[in-house]
Amino acid sequence: MFELAQAVKLASVNPRAEIHGEDRVPAFDLKIEAFCPNDLLIPFHPELRTTLYKKAEDPDLVEQLDGEALTALRFPKMGAIKWDVELTGYKVEVDYGLGGDSNIMLGEVKIDGFKISPQNGGSVGLSFRIICHPESEDVGRLCEFIQRDIDIKVIPPEPTTLGELFGEQKAA
Template sequence: MFELTKTQVGLTNVNPRAELHGDEHQIAVDLSIRANLSGEILKQFSAELRDFLYKAPDDPDLAEQADPESPTQPRFPKMGAIKWDFEGTGYKVTVDYGLGGDSDIVLHDCKVDKFVFDPQNGGTVVTGFRIIAHPDTDVVGLLCDRIQQDIEITIEPPAPTTTAELFLPK
C-alpha cells in the first residue's frame, strides 16, 4: 500500500474544479506531485518492480562498492518513464504549512492515482502522481499558494478493512 512520511515533494500544479455529486456541486482539487524518491518506494507497488527497473552497476569499481540488495543502475535507460496503473482511495494527506501542528493542511478521503516512475542512475526514481482531494474553500487558496514549490507531505493509506489486508506486504 502506497504511503509517504514527512517527505519533501514538489507541488507542480493545483487544479481547482467542481464535481457533481447527485444534484450538488462539490469543490475538488487535483494536486500534481513530483518527487525524487529512493527506488525502495517501488516495492510498495510490486515486490519485483525495483529489480525489474534497476540492476547492479556495469562499472566494476561501482559494482564492488554497491550493495547487491540495492541495484542502482537503470536496466533499460532508453525506456524512459513508465506509467503505473494504481489507484488508491481513502487516503489522509497532511501538508506541512510551515508552523506544524494546527497550521498543517489535513485532507481526508483522498484518492491517489496516475503514477509515473522514471528510474535514475544511483537508484533514485523520479515519481509523479496525482492526489484528488475535496478541501474547504479557504484551503484551496493555501494550496495554490504553494504551486511550483517544495512541500513536506505525509500520505497515510486507509486502515485495512479485512483480515487479509492486515497481512499484505507493505
C-alpha cells in the same frame, strides 16, 4: 500499501467541480512530483524494482557497502512509464511550516495518474495526482505552494483484513 513522507514539489493545483448526485462539489487536483529511493516501487508490484534496476557493474564505495543495492538502470533508454492504479481512502497532510494544527489535512483523497521515471543511481522520479476536497480556508494556502517544494505525508487507509494488518499487501 503506498506511503510517502518527504519533500515534494506541488507542480499545480487545478480547481474544478464534481457532480455528486445532483450537487456540484468543489474538487481540486494536486499534481505532485518527487524523487524517491527506488524501494518505493515495491508496493506498486513486488518485482517492479528488480525489473527496472540491477546491481551496478562497477559499484562505487557506497554501493559496495550494500551489496544488494539496485542502482543501475536495467533499460537505460526506457523513458517514464505510466502505472494505471487508483488508490482511495488515503489522507494527505501538507506541512504549512508551523507544524501541528497549522498543517493542511486532506481526508478521503483519491490518488492516481502515477508516472514512474527510473533514474540511474537508485532513485526514481514519481509524479501523481491527488484528488481532494479541501476546506475553503485551505484552498488559498495550497495555491501559495504552487511550483514550490513542500513536505507531505501520504497516509494509507487503515487495514480492513487480517492479511493487510500483518503486512500482506495488494500491489498498487
